[in-house]
Each structure stands twice: as structure tokens, then as C-alpha cells.
Amino acid sequence: MTAPYDPSDREKVVAKLPADLRKELKVRAAELDRDIQDAVTEGAEAWRKARPRPEVDTAGGSSFSTYLPTGLYDKVKKVCKTRGISYNQGLAQAIRLWLDSNPSPRPKPLRVTGARRIIFGNQKGGVGKTSVSAGVAQALAESGYRTLLIDFDPQGHLTKQLGYPMLDIDSASLAKHMLGEARGDLSELLVPIKGGDFEEHLWLLPACKDAFLLDAKLATSRNVRIKETALEKALEPLEQAYEYIVVDCPPSLGYAMDTAIYYCRTREGEEPNTSGIVVPVLAEDSSADAYDMLYDQIQDLIEDLNIDIALLGFVVNMYDSRKGYVATSSLDEWNNIGEPPVLAVVPELKDQREAVRVKKPLLVHAPYGDQSDVMRTVARRISA
Incomplete structure (x- = not known):
């Protein structure tokens, strides 16, 4: 922490x-x-x-x-x-x-399973999934990892906060590729994120409003398996080009979230906790209620599909002990869960809000601030 x-x-x-x-x-x-x-x-x-x-x-x-x-x-x-x-x-x-x-350790053997897949999800909105997923992706790229950051939320907050336009509703998009409705390569939609010490190591797949239709189309698909495998099949051609794929998930428990959870499962031949889900939360009761629903969804998929999904940990976001007993006791409860662990606590500071306002990555706007250091801590702990 x-x-x-x-x-x-x-x-x-x-x-x-x-x-x-x-x-x-x-x-x-x-x-x-x-x-x-x-x-x-x-x-x-x-x-x-x-x-x-x-x-x-x-x-x-x-x-x-x-x-x-x-x-x-x-x-x-x-x-x-x-x-x-x-x-x-x-x-x-x-x-x-x-x-x-302190010389660099020897490089680890190449992974036969491709990129490590980290999704950031919570059924509750407003907990900071976007800010935390973006900050951790920047920190991973800053450490030299080729990283792809995916805006999987149809609201497109991640795309807009980084200063990029959302994809046009009539153009190719991740959702269309998932549904087999797009032509061309998904790689054509990627944009490099500029600035900071992560430049040339970080790319963004922008959001498109057509993702609002994804749940309904997945639900009516005649192919039963596409409901879980659609995201994986769409992203598979990109995996060998990246060491990390980071997904900012929508605040929902629908079919789109099922595809994201399935995507971060532990694959055959992959070491435990190599890929998985990080859950951003707040130090208050509604986050705990939302996590309970997400946990149930994960367990249902584990049982129904006979797969392993690693819960990598919580990130307690926007924490301010001055809010009193509710905040401090809630933080204690997150820590007392034990497994998954609390990876880090993000202090409530102006840096992230300012970065959003000026449409810059956090590690560019305030590279040496406390919030940026916490993002690096999370990146280290999930990449260890």
C-alpha cells in the first residue's frame, strides 16, 4: 500500500x-x-x-x-x-x-501466450477505473514495456481525457471487429500516446459509441461461444506486438464485461497471476456492494466455463483520511480482505483532475507527483 x-x-x-x-x-x-x-x-x-x-x-x-x-x-x-x-x-x-x-536483471524468457492482459473493472461508475487504468498503462510503458491501452467503455472517457477523438459511429471499431462487421486490420485504429518517458511504448485503441450496442448484439448472436470469446478473437492479432494489453472496462455486468473477464483468464501454459483483473474502489460502502456483484459475475464464469481468473488486487482511489471514520474504516476493511490484496492507495489530489482538464496523461502533467508514484507502484506489483 x-x-x-x-x-x-x-x-x-x-x-x-x-x-x-x-x-x-x-x-x-x-x-x-x-x-x-x-x-x-x-x-x-x-x-x-x-x-x-x-x-x-x-x-x-x-x-x-x-x-x-x-x-x-x-x-x-x-x-x-x-x-x-x-x-x-x-x-x-x-x-x-x-x-x-544495481544492474538490470536478466530478461525473462519470452511468453508463449503473448501479451499479459490486465483489465480494470468495477460495476460501480465513478471509482476511477479510467484514471487508474490509464496511469498504470503509462507507468508500464515508462518502464520499457510495449503497452496497448484499450478504451472499452462506450462513454469514451479515457479517449477524451487523453485528448483524442472517439471513432466515428460509421467507421471501423473494436465493437465491429468483435462482431465480425468490420473490414481491415484492427491495428489501423491504434494511435500513439505522445509525451513523457513512455513515448514510443504506449498506444491507444480509442472508443466508439457503437459499443453501446455491443451487449444487445452479443445477446442475440446465434454463436453461443462468441458471448465470451469475442474480445479475445478481435485482439488476438495484436498480442504478439505488445507485452501488456490494458483494458478500461465499462461500469456494467453485461455481456461486454463477460468478454473482458474471459479475456484476462489464465491461459494454458501461462503462469498464475500473469494476467487478471484489477478492481479500482473507493473507501466507502457502495464500492464494496459493487465489488460483491462483480465477484459473483467472475465466479459464475469460472464455474460455467471451467476457467481460472486471477483477481490481482484492489486500488483504493481518491482516498482522503480527512473524510473521517467512513473513509478510514472502509480502507481497513479493504486491507482486511487479504486476498486479493490492496495494491496501492491513490491519494485525493488535484493532479489527476488537472491532467483531465488539460487533456494530458497524468505522468506527463505531474510526473513526480504522489499520484504518479502510486501508478508506478501498481505497475511494479502487477508486473512482478
Whole structure:
């Protein structure tokens, strides 16, 4: 579980670092399942005790911020003054030292089952499925994984929040491909999401309003199996091109949601918890009621189709302990479930709302904010 840092224990540190060094730090921290602030802390402690290090090229640096234990940055600055280098250079050397001391682990064997499939779902609307699925997809891509983010909600909030137009109602779409009504390749509909350290690793499949008709058409299909397999058959041609496929699901318990749940099942030959469902919730009772309904739907599919579906965990979104007993006791109840675990707690802050307002990805608008750090935590925990 991740919550905002206590300012009495840590202090915010801002420096200018080159993009390549920032990206390498994020990727390595993700590979080793470490928080960025902990990695920088270790590097700073080691650097100030080590002999002078080679200079790091910091030309073209841009803003980078993290949290260090109170007083550590003052110690780093004193060493910088003694060595006659800038504070930016000192922090860059500390990060470089940590990277050199913590090499990348050997790559895992290629998966025979294709992309790992992570769906974000909850029957209740307004819990932040869109913001959390988008943020986690950005964090996965930032860590170097080729990631496809799919807006499977006919309302199209994800598509619009990222600043892209929804697909025209008369054009090809994911729904039409699922129903066998589209020509051409589904890959032709994908758009790259620009900006941040995830650029060239993240793509979006935009929403189309025709998805409102999907439940009705699936229900009347003569092919019984298409009710569960339609999404998988449509996305199958894309799977070998991506390491992660992240699906923002609609707030419903209809046939479309059945296809998404079936899509994230554990396939034959796939390791447990490689793919599965993440459930964004709020710290209040209505989220618990909605989860109960979603759980029943998942169990029905498991029993009816004899499949395994991994519940990867909860993300408690928009949490604010100042809301009192309802919030704090509800968070305790989510934690007490045990399995699936609470992957992280997203603090109630302005960053995500501002990102939506300016139609930018969260990790571009506020890359070093607490909410962005939580998205990286979730990405690390589901990719471990």
C-alpha cells in the first residue's frame, strides 16, 4: 500500500536531470521492484561516502523531483561544495552510482501466450477505473514495456481525457471487429500516446459509441461461444506486438464485461497471476456492494466455463483520511480482505483532475507527483 509521504520524515528535492538518466532510473527501479525515492536515497548515501565519481553529462536537463529523508540532501550539498560541483551534478552522480551498483536483471524468457492482459473493472461508475487504468498503462510503458491501452467503455472517457477523438459511429471499431462487421486490420485504429518517458511504448485503441450496442448484439448472436470469446478473437492479432494489453472496462455486468473477464483468464501454459483483473474502489460502502456483484459475475464464469481468473488486487482511489471514520474504516476493511490484496492507495489530489482538464496523461502533467508514484507502484506489483 502506498500513501502520500509524511513531510516530517521526508523532504521534496528538485533537480534538473537529463531525460536518458531519468528514464533509466525509472526502468531499473521497476525491474528491481524498488520505489524511485528509495533508489535515489541509496544512491545518495553511497555517493557521499564514496570517492569522487566521473562527471555525468547533465546538458539539456529538465525538472526531476523525489523525496529524500529529511537532512540527506543537505549532506549531499555539503559534499558537492567540498568537491566543487553543482547540486544537479551531485544528484546525477548519485543516481548513476546506484544504477551501476544495481544492474538490470536478466530478461525473462519470452511468453508463449503473448501479451499479459490486465483489465480494470468495477460495476460501480465513478471509482476511477479510467484514471487508474490509464496511469498504470503509462507507468508500464515508462518502464520499457510495449503497452496497448484499450478504451472499452462506450462513454469514451479515457479517449477524451487523453485528448483524442472517439471513432466515428460509421467507421471501423473494436465493437465491429468483435462482431465480425468490420473490414481491415484492427491495428489501423491504434494511435500513439505522445509525451513523457513512455513515448514510443504506449498506444491507444480509442472508443466508439457503437459499443453501446455491443451487449444487445452479443445477446442475440446465434454463436453461443462468441458471448465470451469475442474480445479475445478481435485482439488476438495484436498480442504478439505488445507485452501488456490494458483494458478500461465499462461500469456494467453485461455481456461486454463477460468478454473482458474471459479475456484476462489464465491461459494454458501461462503462469498464475500473469494476467487478471484489477478492481479500482473507493473507501466507502457502495464500492464494496459493487465489488460483491462483480465477484459473483467472475465466479459464475469460472464455474460455467471451467476457467481460472486471477483477481490481482484492489486500488483504493481518491482516498482522503480527512473524510473521517467512513473513509478510514472502509480502507481497513479493504486491507482486511487479504486476498486479493490492496495494491496501492491513490491519494485525493488535484493532479489527476488537472491532467483531465488539460487533456494530458497524468505522468506527463505531474510526473513526480504522489499520484504518479502510486501508478508506478501498481505497475511494479502487477508486473512482478
